[in-house]
Amino acid sequence: MCLSNKLKTISSLKNRQEFFNQNRRMLWGKRFWTKSYCVISVGDGATTAIIERYIKNQRPN
Template sequence: MFADLCQRDQVRPLECSGEEDHVHLLISYPPTICLSNPVRKLKTISSLKIRQEFFNQIRRMLWGKRFWTKSYCVI
């Protein structure tokens, strides 16, 4: 899912892994793109798709009504 979403915005997914409660996504993107835009799109669209397919399994794990927190880390 992340690979498909990245291709739309000139963002290349390099690595994806995660734990039970979070995801690590290493991406490469052109310096002309503001990083918050791809991150916001990845989080928004993936949240919608995951909720549509797995809502009964995840509803007790949501952050209030959110699937993802508002935070992200850039290094």
């Protein structure tokens, strides 16, 4: 299992334990995360605003 899947598994379990009723309507079926993930390496030129804009403009699969 790759690192991103481990992180998604752990965070999903913790989130379900603590906040399931609040987040139930936002799930993909019974899934907390989609199957996809993104890993980005940024240098000195990428500001928080640039990264936030990139994330906001992502299209669904």
